[in-house]
Every structure is written in structure tokens, then in C-alpha cells.
Amino acid sequence: MSAPVKVTVNGRTVEVPAGTLVTDAARAAEIHVPIFCSHAKLPPLGACRICVVEVGTPRLGPDRKPVLGPDGQPEIVWMPKVQTGCTTPVSDGMHVRTRTEVATAARKGVMEFLLVNHPLDCPVCDEGGECQLQDLAFAFGHDYSRMDEAKRTFDSEDLGPIVKKEANRCIVCMRCVRYCDEVMGENALTAHQRGVFTEISSFDRQPLACEQCGNCVEVCPVGALTALPYRFKARPWDLRQHITICEWCSNGCSVRLGVRGMEILRARGTEYRGVNQEYLCVRGRFGHEFVNAADRPRPYCQVARIGKRWSNVFGPSMCISARADGLMVVRTNPCRSGSGSSSLSVAPLRSTSFGLNCWVYRNDCDTRRLSRM
């Protein structure tokens, strides 16, 4: 493992492993540097330039040791131009400035370029409320545009039944294409044309049908790729977030459900959690609609709640009981499993977080379902 190096970001010194990128070192120092194209699972690219910062290193004397200034601290030589933090590795004694006049002016310039053809139609954009571009336009954008010419426009396009492409909003960060190629190995997306006419789409504009479809939607930092099943259904602030386990197969991927009222409206991966480490296959991401289907058999089980007390009730293949310490125990039904009353799960009662709903575990077919009481 590489020896740690000391980096000072906006006056705050942190120790990070050698080779860490400036944006990650800034994160370690709890200083936010905006990013679009950079992604933890992708190699550095430097496509969007929004992460520009000022970088300086200690001046070295003939003996290769830092030259000390009158205050006894190493003299810092600042690079003549701003650098992209997501592609610059740190070195020992490096200094980084993220909020100076120079860095802020550079970031404002980048934002102006990014918004040259961007429609900023946030009120009708599914990304509104969780869009980094929207936040940065508010922080660094101008309240007017110097662009007198008509904006370049593309037609919107459905890339199959689940991905909606609005290329006018694309900032050509290439995250979706690279994630699809380098992480998912699907090679389904590409950049058509070049320069200002660059348009992300599928090869030959064929419908997307990947096993892992939808990860491109999740990594797109703006509303250029959105999920058709979730389109116009909710705003992020409408949704309660529940981290749980995907119900479709025994991989048991970690999934973040967006729930409004009694309805599951979307499923997303959870960063750095679970066996899947944020990836979801298409079933895990879009297969939750059966839960809300009107013709789905229900109730699956009955759990009676009288005041604050839960009573023991037997369902077709399980029983759920409340323990004195406030935990819920889900057991297989001994009649069905033939293996006695084995405990499947113990969870706090409050984790039955769908109000009057509960998670029901069916041991006999290894699926987990959400059942309405």
C-alpha cells in the first residue's frame, strides 16, 4: 500500500494515500468539489471540467527539499492555470484552493459553456430536485445568457421500453457510455456525430435490451437519460427512501425504494452497499410494479395490530410474531417446511415501514414480497 501523503485543501490538511485524486482528497477534507463526468467506478476522463481547482506544490531547492518561506512554511508554487481535480493525483505537501476568485471564475465559465445549448426545463424534467446541473446553475450560473443564436435541438427518443433520452439536456460527460462499456460490459450506447452535434444514443438506434439496463439512467448526472416507468410520476421530495433487499432472486442485491403513500414508484441501487455495490439488473430496477398491481393476490398474511401491540398470526407459509423487546420475528410455518419452527428473520417492528404493510418471507420459493394487510 502506498505511503500516505499530506494535502492541504482550502487550508485544511488531510492525509490520504499517494495517488488519490484531488477531488477525493477534497472529499476527505469535507470540502465539496462539484463533479459530472467523474465516477468512482470509472477511470479519470476529464470531460466536463466542472471540477477545476487551483493546485500548488512546494518549491524544491537544489537538494530536492522544500524551500521554506519567512514564516517557516514551505513556499508554494501555484500552477499558472486551474486544473481538473478529478484527473490530478495528489503529491506530498500539495495545496489546493477550490473557492478562490480564479477557481470560481473558471467554474462559472464552464457552467456557461455547459448551458449554451441546455434547455434548463427543470419544471418538466424528471431529474429536477436531484440534478447536479440544476444545483450548480443556481450556484455558478448567470441570470442571463450571452447566447443569441437558436439553441441546437434534438428530438427526444425512447431507447426501448425503459430508457427515455432527452439529448437536449445531455452535457456529453460520457458517463453512461463508459459505464455501459467498462462496468456493465454491454457496449450498448455510443456517441453519434461530433462536436456540438454529439448525441448519445444506442448503436443503430436499436432499442436497449441489456440484462443490466437502467444503470446508465442512474449514472447520468442530469435528466438526459431517465426511466420511462418513473416518468412524471413523482418528485424526489415526494418519496420516502427505504433501503431493502431486491425480491427477485437469491443474489439479494441492496436496493433503495422510493415510496409514496402505499406505492413503490422506483428502485435504485445503493452506493457502496450490499453484494451488488450499486448495480441492479433490469428486474431489480423495474420489476417492482407487481407490488402495486391491482390483480395481485392479497392479502398474503394477516397481522393484527391492536393499539401498539401486534398479535401472532399465521399466513400460508409463515407466522409473524412480536417479541417483548419490540422485535418482529418471521418464522416458517412448520406445517409447510416440515423442519420445525425456524426463525427466518428478526427485525424492529418499525422496519415494517410501509405503514400498515409488512414484508412477507416465503421460504418455499425463496422470494420476498410486500403484502398489504
Ligand code: SF4
Ligand atoms: S437536467 Fe437538470 S438542469 Fe437540466 S432541465 Fe433537467 S433538472 Fe434542469
Ligand code: SF4
Ligand atoms: S446522457 Fe447523461 S450520462 Fe450520458 S453523456 Fe449525456 S449527460 Fe452524460
Ligand code: SF4
Ligand atoms: S437486482 Fe437482479 S441480480 Fe440483484 S437480486 Fe434483484 S433480480 Fe437478482
Ligand code: FES
Ligand atoms: S468531473 Fe472533473 S472533468 Fe468532469
